[in-house]
Amino acid sequence: MKHKALKNDPSFFRFCYIAVLFFTNLSFIQIPAYLVVVFMFFWGIRLTFRKIFSQHCLRRMRFSIWLLAFMGLNIITIMIHLSLGTIYSVIMFFHVGICFFIFYGMQSEEDINPKAELYKVCKFIIYATTIVGIIGFILLMCRVKFEFSWQNVYIIKFIIFENRFTGLFMNPNMLGFVSVVSIVCCHIISKNDFIAQAKKPRVSRILLAVCLTVNLFSLLLCDSNASFVLFVCYVIFTIVFYFFSNPARMNFKQIVVKSLALLLACVYIVGAAYLTRLVCQKAVSSLMSTSQLSDEALITQEDITFEHQNANLDSGRAKLIKESVELFKISPLFGIGSGNIILFSQEYLSGTLAFNYHHHDLHNGYLTILVSSGILGFILFAIFGVRFGKHTVSNLFKRQKADSQDILPCLFAFCCGYLVYSLFEKALLFDISFMVMWFWYMIGQTGMYLNKYEPMEDSYYNINKHRIPKHMI
Numbered sequence: 001m002k003h004k005a006l007k008n009d010p011s012f013f014r015f016c017y018i019a020v021l022f023f024t025n026l027s028f029i030q031i032p033a034y035l036v037v038v039f040m041f042f043w044g045i046r047l048t049f050r051k052i053f054s055q056h057c058l059r060r061m062r063f064s065i066w067l068l069a070f071m072g073l074n075i076i077t078i079m080i081h082l083s084l085g086t087i088y089s090v091i092m093f094f095h096v097g098i099c100f101f102i103f104y105g106m107q108s109e110e111d112i113n114p115k116a117e118l119y120k121v122c123k124f125i126i127y128a129t130t131i132v133g134i135i136g137f138i139l140l141m142c143r144v145k146f147e148f149s150w151q152n153v154y155i156i157k158f159i160i161f162e163n164r165f166t167g168l169f170m171n172p173n174m175l176g177f178v179s180v181v182s183i184v185c186c187h188i189i190s191k192n193d194f195i196a197q198a199k200k201p202r203v204s205r206i207l208l209a210v211c212l213t214v215n216l217f218s219l220l221l222c223d224s225n226a227s228f229v230l231f232v233c234y235v236i237f238t239i240v241f242y243f244f245s246n247p248a249r250m251n252f253k254q255i256v257v258k259s260l261a262l263l264l265a266c267v268y269i270v271g272a273a274y275l276t277r278l279v280c281q282k283a284v285s286s287l288m289s290t291s292q293l294s295d296e297a298l299i300t301q302e303d304i305t306f307e308h309q310n311a312n313l314d315s316g317r318a319k320l321i322k323e324s325v326e327l328f329k330i331s332p333l334f335g336i337g338s339g340n341i342i343l344f345s346q347e348y349l350s351g352t353l354a355f356n357y358h359h360h361d362l363h364n365g366y367l368t369i370l371v372s373s374g375i376l377g378f379i380l381f382a383i384f385g386v387r388f389g390k391h392t393v394s395n396l397f398k399r400q401k402a403d404s405q406d407i408l409p410c411l412f413a414f415c416c417g418y419l420v421y422s423l424f425e426k427a428l429l430f431d432i433s434f435m436v437m438w439f440w441y442m443i444g445q446t447g448m449y450l451n452k453y454e455p456m457e458d459s460y461y462n463i464n465k466h467r468i469p470k471h472m473i
Contacts, residue, residue, distance in 0.1 A: 010047055010102050010109060011117050016040060017098075018441060019124055021434040025174045026132065027146075027156045037432070041091075044098040051101050051108070058472065060108035062391070062450060065472045066384035067100045073377045077334045085339030092338045092372075092430050099429065103440035107447040114448045115198035118407075121441070122185035123203060126211045129182040133214035136167030143288070160304060165221035173425070176227025177435050179215040184234065184414050186212050194407045220280040226424040232273050233417030236266050241409040245397055317363055317424065324367045328374075335374030338430040365428025372430055381429075392446055395453040411446045415439070 006012050017040055023033040051057040058064045071093065078089045106114060140159045148156040159165065161172050169175040186208045188194060195202055219231060243258050244250075250258070288304050327344055330336055336344050341362065362368045370378045396412050418439050422428040427435045456471050 007043075008047070008050065010051065010106065011112050013040070013043060013047055014103060014106070014441065015117065015121055015124070017044065018121055018434065018437055019128075021432075021437055022125070022128060022178070025169050025171070025178065025434060027158050027168050027170055030170055041094070041098075041432070044102055045094050048094070048097045048101045051105060055108070057101060057105050057108035059469055060456070061101075061105050062107065062447060062456075062471050063384050063387045063473070064100075064105075065468070066380050066387070067104075070373070070377055070380040070384070071096060071100070073334065073380060074337075074373055077331075077337050077373060077377070080334055081331065081337045081340055083337075083340055083343055085337060085341075085343045088339030089337040090339075091432075095432050096429060099436070099440040103437065103444045104447060106444040107451050113198065114445055115194060116200060118445055119189065119194070119198040119200045122189045125178075125182050125185045126189065126203065126207065129178055130207070130211045130214055132168050133179075133218050134210075136165075136169075136218070137214070140165065140167075140288075163304060164223045165218065167218060167222075172222040173224045173227060174434075175222045176219050176224025177230070177421075177425075179219040179222070180227055180231045180234065181438055182211060182215040183219075183231065184410060186215075188407050188410050191407050191410075217280065217284075220277045221284060223277075223281070226421055228273070228277065229424070230417045230421040232270055233420045234413045235269055235273075237413035237416040238409055239265060239269075241396065241412065320362050321364070321367065324362050324364070324371055327371045331374060333374045333376055335370070335372045335377055338368070338372040341368075341371065363424065363426055365422030365426065368426060368430050369428060388443070388447070391450055391454065395450065408446070408449050411442055411449070414442050415446060418442070 017037075020033055020036050020040060024030050024037060026033070058068065061067075074089075074093055074096070078086060078093065081089075106112065136159060144159060146156065146158055156170065157166065158168060164172040165175070166172040167175050169178070189203050190208060219227060240262065243262050244255075285304055323345060326348075327336060327341065330344060330348060362371065366378075369381055373381070392412060392415075396408055418427070425435070427433075427439065429436065456469070
């Protein structure tokens with residue numbers, strides 16, 4: 001009976017799915033973890049259909065009409081562009097359904113404590129990243145290395161990946177993102193109100209301090225520019241909240257003064273962050289160069305600077321943008337489908353998006369949606385985003401005082417930072433990865449606050465003799 005309850009429990013699924021996707025980023029266990037993801041994916045599809053058709057979640061989800069229209073348009077896109085990539089497009093279609101109705105759709109579940117669920121997820125992230133991070137630094141200090149490559153597709157390089165610290169992760173960029181997520185989890189779980197509402201015991205401050213230290217150093221040494229931007233944006237948007245909470249009580253002069261102060265604070269934060277990263281990299285590089293260890297199984301005596309070997313700042317993204325424009329022209333209204341990005345690149349263009357470890361995506365979440373779903377799909381998705389963002393910001397800033405023990409500012413800051421991060425990574429929707437699911441999990445948790453501050457009322461629009469709840473639109 002208990003097994004059946006867990007099988008039908010979306011909360012349990014979300015925790016397991018995030019945990020398994022976390023392990024897909026670790027060396028050696030990536031492939032077994034992805035095998036588990038396959039089974040969990042079908043579990044997620046089952047729960048999605050159950051929520052839509054048995055539990056009628058659409059009528060209890062805010063702005064769900066736009067999400068439903070977006071998915072309907074993607075069905076049309078798939079049917080228009082039937083090809084070898086159709087199977088992948090169908091997989092992405094069901095993946096989008098899981099994002100929308102299981103993760104964002106947690107607001108339709110009345111029998112869960114979202115804070116308790118978030119507490120469990122944050123605690124897992126904190127413990128996992130701390131343990132993996134400590135092991136990574138021990139191996140770094142011991143100058144251990146391992147490299148493996150299969151057909152130039154499956155590559156393992158640790159503890160150094162192209163002159164950057166990657167720890168036990170498959171890629172330094174993934175290490176950077178997970179490090180930021182762990183720092184955010186530490187921030188969330190340190191809030192007094194959150195602990196009280198979750199009805200859970202406090203996490204040891206020593207553990208939080210160790211976790212913060214390990215992940216900050218990981219972020220600095222992996223030299224992931226996109227993740228670094230995400231971290232800086234998180235700090236900046238957190239400060240924005242404390243500067244401008246309750247704007248109704250501010251006069252014009254106060255707004256101008258605070259705006260100038262915020263601008264100066266942002267300049268200082270960006271400058272200090274990049275200087276800290278530079279100093280940290282130089283210091284650890286010097287420490288490594290003084291090591292006397294030498295062995296064939298150890299890192300060579302070449303200087304490790306923890307900086308990008310590629311001097312090109314855009315890392316090839318400018319080329320991807322140019323080709324994205326050409327792909328967009330093929331089907332501007334309905335898009336070409338996410339499964340046809342590589343195929344159409346090879347068939348109609350230069351083929352620079354050939355499938356390999358780095359270039360199976362446009363490395364820009366917005367461009368990927370635009371090319372995959374066309375102008376119509378992008379507009380529908382944007383309407384949902386604007387509607388959701390407007391209500392979130394409205395409820396965040398209209399409160400009487402800035403509550404430093406509330407986690408809504410943390411959720412708001414991370415989501416805003418992630419929207420900037422998505423300009424540089426394949427991180428918004430069409431990717432079955434830890435980063436995408438974490439974003440939609442944060443969106444779902446934010447949606448729970450809208451239920452708190454804007455209780456759903458029985459108000460309807462009458463459209464073609466059908467009564468549609470206003471909160472759906």
